[in-house]
Amino acid sequence: MKGLRHPFLQGAIVIAVGFVIFKYVIGYVLPVFGIASAPVPASVVFQYTLTVLVGVLLYMSAEESRWEKFREPLKRTMVDHDRRRLRGVLMVAIPALVGWLAYQNVKPSFGAPATLRSVHPAPPNQITYRGLPIELRGLENPLRHSGTLEEHVAVGRAIYTKNCVPCHGDRLDGDGHFAGAFNPIPADFTAPGTLPQLTESFVFWRIAKGGPGLPQEGAPWNSAMPAWENILEQDEIWATIIYLYEQSGASPRTWEAEGEEGAEE
């Protein structure tokens, strides 16, 4: 316990925790809890970690006694006779590490370049459907107010099975029999980051306008999602949306919830 009070160890822990958060928690742990996120590029992780390091140094040097204590283990390693073995090891290991990092930077790379893509880009306020304008903001699924749920689900199920299954799969998890051929891979409607986070109007926009209708940040040139306005009627898309929510057991995000979040921002 006493060791934890030592400023050097505290500083080291803060930096390590920061690194772990930037490198792993943001990209891989948050999605587990249904929060949309993506891995942080290595260069950004480096920058953030450096910022934390500077912060730690500033904090440690703000007070003379703390700074002395913080420096003490470093100093002892450099000076003390009984630490000469550790000193020797570090004198070799640190240059070797730097050399290795430098090599990683300059060696020829054959990896795919990082491409940033917004998975759920902000929707426009208005779209056109076969040329006719539709206001998206505040738009509800009209089929929620007519007919029966069973009818709409049956219509949507048939449309989904013929048109969507090849990519999004029978299980709605984005693992259809053609899914492997497409990059980015088809959306997984069973993931907590997809349907439950979206209003039905957003889903309607994505289905109607497809990949070509994405804004630049959504990388429209890569998406294999068709613009279904060319193939399906509006009510067919709305029925398919009802099927998606019913079959996956999710509830659509409401405009009230959307409004609250907007107010928070």
Added chain:
Amino acid sequence: MRLDLRNSSAAMFVALGIAACGGGGDAGSSGGGDTGGGAAPPAATIDPATVGTISGMINFAGDAPAMRAVDMSGEPDCAAAYTGGGPMTQSVLASGGGLANVFVYLSGGVSGAPAASGAVTLNQENCRYAPHVLGAQAGQDIQITNSDNLLHNINASPTTNRGFNISQPRAGITSTQKFASAEVMVPVRCDVHGWMGAYIGVVDHPYFAVSGANGSFRIANVPAGTYTATAWHEEYGEMTGSVTVTAGGSADLSFDYSASMAGADVPLGEPLVVGHDGAHTHAGQ
């Protein structure tokens, strides 16, 4: 009706497998094969003094359509067996006013029949089935032999019965199969040679025949009585007639097919081709 069509050697394996005995299957054995036959009338003993014979003709009027050449160039050994214009398709074989390969059977009036005995045979020779149309009693062994020293598979696609698909890659291999229930007709196909097709008519009794090259047929040992008889042809469909058999007598029965009946509805056990608007694909040769 019980499910009982099994590859007898496979059945042997099942029977022997758990006991870990291994061993080959005697293809002719009855192992596991005849648990059913529930649909067949109870076996009856027929007094020879009360039986008669049905004999008759399948007449054919008009010009038979020209049969098409079969391209057997992929199997030179088979192609070499055909000289002159052959080989040709065999769906309509008419000569001298008679129509061959018509399956004739008593479809009404039969009460009780002797149990199936013996075996019928289906041979594969020169990349053709011999015979092209075959009758068998429900539960009767059907011995299928390969006389060609090359690969055939025998793919039977019944609907009422269980099917099978067995390969015979060499001459001399025999498979024994049987069908538990009546089914007219069971299509048989060799997938290696798309032109090879045959039909097996399965009925509950032994009162059936297939017309010969001149259109004649003969059904012997039929108990005296009045029956409905049905004729089936793969291109011209079904016809029915009535026949009365007297003890020791010979009853005449004939069916009149004609070329104008082309395109008739040809019933198989149940519709086989689903959602497919192409050609009728089980017509075989």
Added chain:
Amino acid sequence: MRLHQAVRFAVLALFLAVPAAVAQDAAAGKAVYDLWCAECHGAEGLGDGSAANAMLPRPRNFSEARYQVRTTGSGELPTDADLVNVIQNGLPGTTMPGWPNLSDSETGDVIAYIKSFSRFFGQGDAPQAMDFGRDPGGGPAALEAGAAAYLALECEACHGSTGRGDGTSAPTLEDWRGLPIRAADLTEAWALNGGSSVEDIHTRVLTGLDGTPMPAAIDAMNGGVVTPDEVWQLAHYVASLGARETPPLLEVVRVGRADGALPADGSDAEWEDVEAFHFPLGGQVIEIPRNFAPTVDGVWVQGMHDGSDIVLRLQWNDPSRSPDPLWDEWQVKLMGALDMDGADSIALDSLGAPTLRPADAFTVQFPFEIPEDNERPYFLAGSARNPVYLWRWNSQDGVSAARGRGMESFEDLVDDPVVGDASWADGRWTLYVRRSIQSEDALSFTDGVAIPVAFSAWDGSSAEMGKRASISSWYYVLLEQPPSSTVVVTPLIAMLLTGAFGLVLVRRAQDRGRA
């Protein structure tokens, strides 16, 4: 002997335990079935769901109880364990996925319900798995014996001499409904619908795949054509014909720099040492008419350059060398069987042969310029605003370059220096293309930069033309840079500097400590 009996008893107990472990509640199974299965297999299990004709092979008709993947003899019903296997793992290479999301009891219930569609189940004894004997093991000798068994059983009649499904009987194969069906491509074991393990393959050989042309070889084995050990060796041999798992997707084709001359054609032995990259292709299902059942499902790509020219070798499996009249019947049957999604139908002549036999075709697609940022042309053959640069090949006209503005809008680039040649052997096309690295009118390949590339393929004998294609997403080609001294020098300098800095730091600290 005791031990043997104990083992036998254990095996027997296992057999009895398997069905007992599966819950059987058909009523509960109906709910699961209606939710997940009915849309393809039909409400009454007839395999006639709403989308069935967009699927080849078709969904199973449960009323016929004709099952492909079984451990029972030809024509027999499957065991419950067989049905569990198919439901959990799906049928690779078909539209049937696995359903690992169903619980064991849901799976058991839905099996009970599926069986209730057929009059064949529930009569007589429960189906029993065959005894498949013991695997004598693999190894070079076993593979040799397996290759001999492949010939003895004449597997090549349908599967072809190298297993790519291009045998002489392949064009006329049909399933039990008379619909066209492919002989499995054994070199793509990951897409074998009964599984890719040696055990799976062995089982398929002895039981056949009911409803398909694949027969059971049990009578041939019992008839002495092959021994039981040789059937196992055949399974080892088939499993050795290709990867069992889908090849990893590496996204970047590494185009190495050649020391000497570039390979002169697609058959150059030098290609054997060049790394090949696999890219999966899927049906074009984005624009109408869509291709729901494409022939070509992937392409292997290799590349080399020498600083002035780049060569690519592309290989993909296609059992037909189109156009080929031997595949007329296939083409006609396929057009009748598959939902063509509004594609113009090809007329038939008076003898029933198609009046048009499309060629096989392949396209390699690039942007016209290396994109400076993320943006690039639309992956599906570009757009009017942002066209793509294409190397187009087809089996009748050879290789040419074009500007593409969408899937059916091309403009030939007659002055483009791209050349190439293709050959077909044993169910596989090998396409060789060569072009100068620099170009004034189209893409110049800069080394060290990832350049977007995409692929599409057409099988003419399956009436694939225009939008009815197999397509890929954007991937990359990357041309290796000339060897550079910086790769060695930079890390060395960094190490020396760090070491010197450390030494100075320590010396100063020690001096101060003494002072």
